[in-house]
Amino acid sequence: MYVPAHFSESNPEVLKEFIKTYPFGLLVTNGKSGLDANHIPFEVLEAEGLGKLTAHVARANPVWQDVQNGDEVLVVFKAADSYISPTWYPSKQEHHKQVPTWNYMVTHVHGRISIHDDERYVRGVVARLTRTHEASMQKPWKMSDGPADFIDGLLKAIVGIEIDITSMVGKIKLSQNKDVRDVRNVGEVLTARGSDILGAATLRAADEKEKSQS
Template sequence: MYVPAHFDPPNLEALHDLIEQNAFGILFTKGKSGLDANHIPFDLNREQGPFGVLRAHVARANPVWQDIASGDEVLAVFRAVDTYISPSWYPSKHKFHKQVPTWNYLVAHAYGRVTIHDDERYLRGVVGRLTRTHEATQAQPWKMSDSPKDFIDTMLKAIVGIEIEITRLVGKFKLSQNKEAADILGAGHALKERGSDAIGDAMLAIGAAKAEQV
């Protein structure tokens, strides 16, 4: 991924935050059958290894876990918000007419070595962590013990675990940082007016910080 210096994420923590807040990633593999992409939720362990470890599971019927082998390099992509940016939102456009449309977005690319796990203990851990994370906002969070043991045992036999030791973590936070403060603020306010609060707020913060440096 091409990442100009001004679009670099601020730190590793920001990339980890993006992954955890947008856990439904795309797993890209290149196995015996060629290129493949699978859309699956991931659990991130920030503390393991220099960049963290990703854990997930796929259906046993999904050929991806047999198409690749433990030790193969894979890529997991996580995308947060994105939005179109009109040149009309930049104040300088109305003065100099030297702006063009663009697209702003936040993404993280996690490269790493995959390990296939086909054992019940590992799978219980993965499903348990994913469930606790995504049920946390429910009034009565569902847990595995809510279902009969034989039912859960059957469900676990129908999945296979995927673990990725992240060896390289690359991100791109494209928020018009290469523009003047007034243009960043102008576009940020325009996005807020249109309900795009996530990128709008981020751009307003960047624009305000840049204005203070002048």
């Protein structure tokens, strides 16, 4: 991924928080059948080095048989994106030297995959994922809420995936290469248009840029 310096985010802890906030990743593999992409919710776990990603796929999904343990893979996590009109930059009205662009926030994770086709591992993956996403519910669902034989049957229908992270890179493109007033106005327009995630991030970028220049 091409990442100009003003859009780069390399802090591992910041990138892990990004993944926790936007955990639905795109797993890209290049196995025996060639390139493939699967959309999967992930958990990021602390471990030796940069940590691990864990997930599960349906047993019927060929991806777990198409790759071999140790194969290199890529997982892409995206927060939000939007077209940016040059008319949103106040400076455009003065010199007209602005053009359209597209802003977005993404994190790319490279790692080595391993497959775990055993009930204990899969149960742990599902339990952690469930706890994470049920935590905000008024009455959180847990695996023990379902009949044991029903849950056991579903667990047999999925396979665990683990990825040892070898590198991470984030690209947070929020018009940071523009004047503070331009960045701020883009954030305000995005927010007014309902792009709350990207709008709020852009307004924070404007504040940070203004602070760095003071």
